[in-house]
Amino acid sequence: MSVFRPFRFISKLEIEAYALNIWLQMERSHNPLQLPIDASIIAEFLDLNLVWDTIPDDEQGAIAARILPLEKLIEINENIPQLKGGFGESTIAHEIGHWVLHIDVEQVERYIRLKQKGVDVQVKPFLCRSSNLARIEWQAQYFAGCLLMPQHILTELKQDKDLTKWQHLYQIATDLGVTISNLTTRLQDLGWIYLDTDTRKIYLNRSS
Structure with a gap:
């Protein structure tokens, strides 16, 4: 069965x-x-x-x-x-x-x-x-x-935050209780950021 x-x-x-x-x-x-x-x-x-x-x-x-x-x-x-x-x-x-x-x-x-x-x-x-x-x-x-990391919660947490700054992302991850890897993956899935894996530099989107 x-x-x-x-x-x-x-x-x-x-x-x-x-x-x-x-x-x-x-x-x-x-x-x-x-x-x-x-x-x-x-x-x-x-x-x-x-x-x-x-x-x-x-x-x-x-x-x-x-x-x-x-x-x-x-x-x-x-x-x-x-x-x-x-x-x-x-x-x-x-x-x-x-x-x-x-x-x-x-x-x-x-x-x-x-x-x-x-x-x-x-x-x-x-x-x-x-x-x-x-x-x-x-x-x-x-x-x-x-x-x-529901989208409506992320929208609230990113207020007054710069998503291209690692310290701001770490703060959001701490607030949610997730790892920074979980968070960056989610933000990239949403199309909010693009993370250059070679330089570790964050852009607000792929066209930046």
Whole structure:
């Protein structure tokens, strides 16, 4: 039995809308997100449990994280150092992206009800590998950026800031609780800045 959606193209705008919808749902429930953003609070709002644990390698290698759909559980591999620290929020948001975009939550609920009635239901975990460049991984990572750095929040935070100055970008990243890498990637995705990777100089857009 599977609860995983077949792959489909999802536009950036649609992914942005999925992420914004969570913000709006939390606001309507009188549980608005506060800065810096704690992604575990979003997981809890979505009725997802979250643990950092040891996930053994399989025949394909290291597993960065996995989702156990019927347990509504996100497990993140604590033995992969790059998933910790400042990247922790992005890692959690990435897995939330898989839950929202790639798992049929209604089907999950149906299977949970069957299991509660004693029916033997077996569902494989959703595996996420840090080295995987598959399109669904790109979708989940783009979702994470939208969830942790919504455009309307960035618009507020950039007031009186110069986006070409690193110290201003670091301040925005601190306010949001994300890494500077997460922030510059998001700002470039939005087309607000262009970062010259050779000189590390920032321009307001590619034509500057």
